[in-house]
Amino acid sequence: PVIRAWPGEGGHAKAVTGLDVLAAIGTDTALMHLNTIAQRVKFKALKTRAQEKIDEVAAGLELTAEQLAD
Secondary structure, eight states: OHHHHGGGGTOHHHHHHHHHHHHHHOOHHHHHHHHHHHHHOSOHHHHHHHHHHHHHHHHHTTOOHHHHHO
């Protein structure tokens, strides 16, 4: 929730770093939160960056983004 709120508070850079942290953690829960941000956040730039991170993680695991989301 904090990562999703930061862009509205002038913290876009912190939010992007938060996405990197979620991707680096790599647990199911962290990736679930990353996917939720990629799907539902209202800030377009953050949403796009979250989708890029999902794509990077999926490629590293040799999965599609859809397979990773499942």
